[in-house]
Amino acid sequence: MEIAIMGYGVVGSGVANVISLNNKKVTDKSLQESMNVKYILDLRDFPGDENEDKIIKDFNTILNDEEVKIVVETMGGQKPAFEFVSSCLKAGKSVVTSNKELVAAKGDVLLKLAKENNVNFMFEASVGGGIPVIRPIDQCLAANEIDEVAGILNGTTNFILTMMIFNSMSFEDALKLAQDNGYAEKDPTADIEGHDACRKICILASLCFGKHVFPESVYTEGITKITLEDVEYARSWGGVIKLLGRAKRVGDKISAMVSPALVANTSILSGVNDVFNTVLVRGNAVGDVAFYGRGAGKMATASAVVADVIDCARHIETRKPFGWGDAVDNYVVNHKDVETAYYVRATGDKIFALKNAEEVFGNISILTRENAPEDEFAFVTPVAKEAELDEKLDKISNINVVSKIRVVNY
Amino acid sequence: MEIAIMGYGVVGSGVANVISLNNKKVTDKSLQESMNVKYILDLRDFPGDENEDKIIKDFNTILNDEEVKIVVETMGGQKPAFEFVSSCLKAGKSVVTSNKELVAAKGDVLLKLAKENNVNFMFEASVGGGIPVIRPIDQCLAANEIDEVAGILNGTTNFILTMMIFNSMSFEDALKLAQDNGYAEKDPTADIEGHDACRKICILASLCFGKHVFPESVYTEGITKITLEDVEYARSWGGVIKLLGRAKRVGDKISAMVSPALVANTSILSGVNDVFNTVLVRGNAVGDVAFYGRGAGKMATASAVVADVIDCARHIETRKPFGWGDAVDNYVVNHKDVETAYYVRATGDKIFALKNAEEVFGNISILTRENAPEDEFAFVTPVAKEAELDEKLDKISNINVVSKIRVVNY
Numbered sequence: 001m002e003i004a005i006m007g008y009g010v011v012g013s014g015v016a017n018v019i020s021l022n023n024k025k026v027t028d029k030s031l032q033e034s035m036n037v038k039y040i041l042d043l044r045d046f047p048g049d050e051n052e053d054k055i056i057k058d059f060n061t062i063l064n065d066e067e068v069k070i071v072v073e074t075m076g077g078q079k080p081a082f083e084f085v086s087s088c089l090k091a092g093k094s095v096v097t098s099n100k101e102l103v104a105a106k107g108d109v110l111l112k113l114a115k116e117n118n119v120n121f122m123f124e125a126s127v128g129g130g131i132p133v134i135r136p137i138d139q140c141l142a143a144n145e146i147d148e149v150a151g152i153l154n155g156t157t158n159f160i161l162t163m164m165i166f167n168s169m170s171f172e173d174a175l176k177l178a179q180d181n182g183y184a185e186k187d188p189t190a191d192i193e194g195h196d197a198c199r200k201i202c203i204l205a206s207l208c209f210g211k212h213v214f215p216e217s218v219y220t221e222g223i224t225k226i227t228l229e230d231v232e233y234a235r236s237w238g239g240v241i242k243l244l245g246r247a248k249r250v251g252d253k254i255s256a257m258v259s260p261a262l263v264a265n266t267s268i269l270s271g272v273n274d275v276f277n278t279v280l281v282r283g284n285a286v287g288d289v290a291f292y293g294r295g296a297g298k299m300a301t302a303s304a305v306v307a308d309v310i311d312c313a314r315h316i317e318t319r320k321p322f323g324w325g326d327a328v329d330n331y332v333v334n335h336k337d338v339e340t341a342y343y344v345r346a347t348g349d350k351i352f353a354l355k356n357a358e359e360v361f362g363n364i365s366i367l368t369r370e371n372a373p374e375d376e377f378a379f380v381t382p383v384a385k386e387a388e389l390d391e392k393l394d395k396i397s398n399i400n401v402v403s404k405i406r407v408v409n410y
Numbered sequence: 411m412e413i414a415i416m417g418y419g420v421v422g423s424g425v426a427n428v429i430s431l432n433n434k435k436v437t438d439k440s441l442q443e444s445m446n447v448k449y450i451l452d453l454r455d456f457p458g459d460e461n462e463d464k465i466i467k468d469f470n471t472i473l474n475d476e477e478v479k480i481v482v483e484t485m486g487g488q489k490p491a492f493e494f495v496s497s498c499l500k501a502g503k504s505v506v507t508s509n510k511e512l513v514a515a516k517g518d519v520l521l522k523l524a525k526e527n528n529v530n531f532m533f534e535a536s537v538g539g540g541i542p543v544i545r546p547i548d549q550c551l552a553a554n555e556i557d558e559v560a561g562i563l564n565g566t567t568n569f570i571l572t573m574m575i576f577n578s579m580s581f582e583d584a585l586k587l588a589q590d591n592g593y594a595e596k597d598p599t600a601d602i603e604g605h606d607a608c609r610k611i612c613i614l615a616s617l618c619f620g621k622h623v624f625p626e627s628v629y630t631e632g633i634t635k636i637t638l639e640d641v642e643y644a645r646s647w648g649g650v651i652k653l654l655g656r657a658k659r660v661g662d663k664i665s666a667m668v669s670p671a672l673v674a675n676t677s678i679l680s681g682v683n684d685v686f687n688t689v690l691v692r693g694n695a696v697g698d699v700a701f702y703g704r705g706a707g708k709m710a711t712a713s714a715v716v717a718d719v720i721d722c723a724r725h726i727e728t729r730k731p732f733g734w735g736d737a738v739d740n741y742v743v744n745h746k747d748v749e750t751a752y753y754v755r756a757t758g759d760k761i762f763a764l765k766n767a768e769e770v771f772g773n774i775s776i777l778t779r780e781n782a783p784e785d786e787f788a789f790v791t792p793v794a795k796e797a798e799l800d801e802k803l804d805k806i807s808n809i810n811v812v813s814k815i816r817v818v819n820y
Contacts, residue, residue, distance in 0.1 A: 290701075
């Protein structure tokens with residue numbers, strides 16, 4: 001069977017690599033006589049590269065070659081990926097992508113196109129890199145109604161938070177180290193502001209709850225405001241701060257958001273460190289299950305792409321039913337209407353303010369840290385809707401709220 | 411589509427429950443018009459049970475009913491499960507089982523029977539209860555050569571060890587608590603001596619490395635000798651004691667064993683507590699991935715069984731290629747030839763013995779604990795084959811080795 005790869009960057013070259021390195025296993029598992037990369041589409045030249053002779057510049061070569069049954073899209077971004085992928089599906093070719101931006105923005109359209117043309121559109125690598133996530137949720141948890149999905153979905157921010165927690169590095173220093181290690185890009189915005197995690201929770205929520213969720217509808221908060229003081233208070237509370245993407249069924253709607261969160265040390269999510277990712281799924285029969293591994297990296301991500309290629313090859317005649325439905329309006333409830341507890345750090349007249357906070361909230365857990373300034377204090381509120389908590393916080397007189405982080409119970 | 415369940419115990423009744431509770435989703439996912447439990451085979455009566463009218467006593471009713479396409483085996487044990495499952499496969503019915511004893515002892519024979527009769531034989535629930543493990547390894551990691559597989563595979567022993575680690579309970583008290591909570595049976599031998607974990611690592615090793623592995627060929631050691639002293643030393647070393655099943659590719663053979671092991675706090679396995687299980691897989695492309703969840707329990711296990719039922723229903727005409735090859739002689743290397751480090755606790759003339767140990771081993775890490783008796787000491791050896799380590803231990807004069815636990819690097 002002939003395969004084409006579009007985009008010969010980190011993941012694309014990893015895909016070529018895995019298909020070549022494990023060719024016997026890939027071929028056997030595909031139930032094919034051979035699995036061969038015929039073309040690699042990239043505008044750049046790769047002189048001396050082992051796949052140099054496969055590099056092409058014209059997308060139409062792939063589109064018009066009937067031998068090519070499976071196309072791998074590892075270009076990233078929406079343009080021209082969306083156009084290319086659409087054309088391939090319409091031409092009766094199955095498509096595998098690692099492109100989370102494309103799936104989050106256009107998954108509904110592309111899944112429909114795949115169905116209409118009786119081909120497969122798969123994207124295991126778009127969430128959690130090499131970690132099996134999409135297929136286990138779709139197939140292994142098929143007997144469950146899924147109630148919640150949550151996870152550490154971005155390796156860069158998890159690395160930064162890990163350095164802050166274990167090595168007491170500042171956010172800025174940890175970010176610099178992540179960049180030096182190649183874990184963060186020169187412009188780290190998409191990672192540290194939570195946009196990358198947002199795309200992934202959109203894909204997971206679409207899969208778990210059955211309707212397409214667009215990134216624009218998901219409240220997203222990054223980790224740039226987290227300080228070592230917050231890390232210390234989280235420790236005294238008995239937990240750690242993690243950047244979580246999470247979504248939950250709420251009647252016939254869902255809640256969905258990306259934000260830093262206090263996670264208790266008893267949670268499996270608290271022990272996920274460095275660049276590792278974990279996706280936790282809560283099903284009505286199975287309870288909590290979690291999937292852990294490297295959320296990025298050339299070979300790990302390529303491993304997931306090639307697993308999809310194998311699945312497409314096995315289902316080349318009989319399309320595999322997979323996907324979700326169209327988006328519906330007002331499907332994601334406003335985060336202000338979501339119940340949570342807050343961790344709050346503030347400055348002011350400590351004794352007076354804490355007494356006031358207790359009166360307003362009814363009950364708070366006061367946290368302490370060593371060497372805290374006289375006028376600093378921190379506490380955890382009871383659970384209520386965010387809007388209600390914010391209203392109550394406003395009622396506490398003469399305090400300056402420095403940090404406000406959600407507390408979760410995974 | 412009509413389904414029969416053989417064995418209406420905890421798991422069997424859970425299966426009936428999940429198919430009824432989530433019937434719409436189960437039916438949709440199965441691509442069938444209906445999914446219905448027609449018979450439940452059990453020798454007992456269940457007066458007043460919601461499925462009372464489905465209970466039958468004669469296996470032939472199932473065997474001879476052509477409407478029944480999928481049979482669920484949740485009886486446990488080998489007799490008469492093996493005979494019943496074989497007959498169903500020969501009669502052209504797909505079989506789903508949660509019976510790890512059956513799969514570990516007879517998986518090779520039953521997989522062959524399924525292939526010959528063009529039907530499916532599936533057993534996701536036989537390892538890790540509801541955790542998706544078998545299918546992700548088979549499908550999602552299909553692009554990898556798997557180098558190692560290891561896991562916390564038994565919830566009962568993990569609960570006992572968790573109580574010892576966090577609550578300083580003795581082994582005996584923790585076992586009693588496990589029995590009181592319904593986590594351990596009256597006769598806990600299969601759990602605490604490692605036999606249950608052994609069956610599961612056999613299934614995982616067979617799947618990961620392609621040849622059937624029999625429990626008899628796997629060195630198995632339980633947790634009955636673990637004491638709070640060992641738990642304390644493990645803590646001072648920076649880790650915890652867990653009962654692990656593990657297997658590893660060694661040339662064209664494998665190593666496989668079940669034993670307590672020192673796991674570092676940096677490992678994801680160290681944070682798996684209570685009755686939770688985790689399976690860790692090390693692939694040549696993906697690196698480490700892990701699957702976490704409840705390893706037992708009625709609804710969790712039933713969730714995995716029903717996922718297999720759904721998969722069988724989807725592949726009722728086109729058998730899903732899945733399984734492994736026959737066992738081969740001398741495939742599992744003797745544990746004495748496996749490389750490891752040992753944690754050793756001993757009594758004797760402390761200063762003299764530790765000096766002697768350093769001379770013999772070249773290099774050891776000495777561990778300490780509070781309130782240790784004068785004549786007690788503990789250390790971790792370098793890595794070498796077990797036979798060599800044992801030989802060197804014998805050379806240390808005048809010491810009495812109390813505990814010897816393997817140290818792992820997952």
